[in-house]
Amino acid sequence: MNYRIRITSEVALANPEAVSELITRCACAALEQENAPEGSFVDVTIVDHETIRQINAEQRDKDMVTDVLSFPMLDFYNGEQPEDLEFDRNPEDGSLFLGDMILNYERACEQAAEYGHSVERECGFLTVHSMLHLVGYDHERSEEERRLQREHEESVLRGLGLTREEEE
Numbered sequence: 001m002n003y004r005i006r007i008t009s010e011v012a013l014a015n016p017e018a019v020s021e022l023i024t025r026c027a028c029a030a031l032e033q034e035n036a037p038e039g040s041f042v043d044v045t046i047v048d049h050e051t052i053r054q055i056n057a058e059q060r061d062k063d064m065v066t067d068v069l070s071f072p073m074l075d076f077y078n079g080e081q082p083e084d085l086e087f088d089r090n091p092e093d094g095s096l097f098l099g100d101m102i103l104n105y106e107r108a109c110e111q112a113a114e115y116g117h118s119v120e121r122e123c124g125f126l127t128v129h130s131m132l133h134l135v136g137y138d139h140e141r142s143e144e145e146r147r148l149q150r151e152h153e154e155s156v157l158r159g160l161g162l163t164r165e166e167e168e
Helices: 016-033 049-060 105-115 119-134 143-160
Strands: 004-009 040-047 068-072 096-104
Touching: 004 016, 016 040, 016 096, 016 119, 016 143, 040 049, 040 119, 049 068, 049 096, 049 105, 068 119, 096 105, 096 119, 105 119, 119 143
Parallel strands: 004 040, 040 096
Antiparallel strands: 068 096
């Protein structure tokens, strides 16, 4: 499938090319697994603790640092596409904007250390997690939907070889 992931970093990264490649690879794998529409487009912004805290406070009334935020633009439900998506496409290039992902890279690094796995695995997980939110999965709706989202996340990550070390 043809997906476009635009990544902007507002923080200094030791290896920005590797981080961008990882995010792109994980985002595209998740979108492909979920059969996201051809030409889907996602905007990713990499930020620090303070920026994500401010966004979380402004957009979700949660004045706290978090690892990733997702802002879907369309009304998918657990991967099921809404009707008449063609009306939501950009008339100039045919792209379909699914939404925004805001990644706190610093928090991802901290969590990788906490959970005892690689930063690559944590960033991959957070990217896949966010992409699933953009196509309508929501672990906060119910325990059953939390399990469903987790199953889909782990399926994508296994396919990418980004498993938890204890599983290997």
